[in-house]
Amino acid sequence: MIRLLLVDDQHVVRAGLRMLCESADDIEVVGEARNGGEAVRLVATAAPDVVLMDLRMPGTDGVTATATIMASRPSTRVVVLTTFDDDEHLYPALSAGACGFLAKDVEPAELLDAIRKAAAGDTPFSGPVLRRLVGAAVRASAQDTVRSPELEITERECEVLALIGAGLSNADIAERLLIGVTTVKTHVANLMAKTDSANRVRLAVVAVQHGLVDG
Template structure:
């Protein structure tokens, strides 16, 4: 999304009162246009494919198709659409499932209007948005081994540039922001990411974020 136009947004929630309130509340912002609402994951996928929104605000627990499955489908079919989860659940399983499916942000419904609006704007710029409670959960999880997750740093021989990019992924930057920061092309960024994913055994960007957080904490501990 460029900064000189409004953010197109789809709001997805199976509860009509919540869905309508969010659509009205966020639609009042001058830089946000709610192009559609959806009542379940299947409708969310259809709306994403029809409107190609900048951001899709996604609930998780819904009928027909849940938010995690819908997020995965949208992430594959509409990679330029950022999925921002807004849900009542902040348990480990829900957080990891959503991030592994391709969500770039995770908020709980305890968040106020200003927080949600800021998250939508931040997500539209391609940055990761996590509620403070979710950040704490991820930091805790990052210190634990997860079945199928990449091993610790042993045997992973990344180049200096790959480690630099991995660190930026851990900060929540997406490919265009990484390319701009490093003054390289987005195609070069993708090549480096593909290489480091293959070397480290990452299956998703969420794996890379957790790995970066884990190694950041290890580095901080060694300096104390």
């Protein structure tokens, strides 16, 4: 059973999320928080596996809460729920330790699937959100005078990198390439080391910069 904490300042949003998530047999909602401060306290007492985190809330915001949660309980998986008004907060949330980003208008089935993927150690991203993150990073790197080094990776790693750039999760990549999820995780770890990438978004940026996917 996946233990889930819902964090959003709007009661209607939390109620809708609870109704959806409790319809799944493998997800248990262990608490709700109206702001980041409540979220931090509930993580300590309810010990959720996954936190669905809003970013803009009164008091302690989602970015600060995510950083605090990851510092105190790094095994917790924080998935950000974002709107198109949240762009300035996306990179700080990523740096704070969020493992995934979903648009708030995501389809219900995709949301439930993302919770399961996050609990399994994957990094769920809504395609539009990943493109916004990657686009911002590519624009920023275009101002850098340092030329991107040539990729020294295997053919299989190149395939994995291209699919990361396209927004696929580890499970999706495994299905596409007919390999195990553990094998995909190994390729991702190797790619991060070879490209000096700290996270999946940076790998997607590398894929765009080297023409593996469209920017």
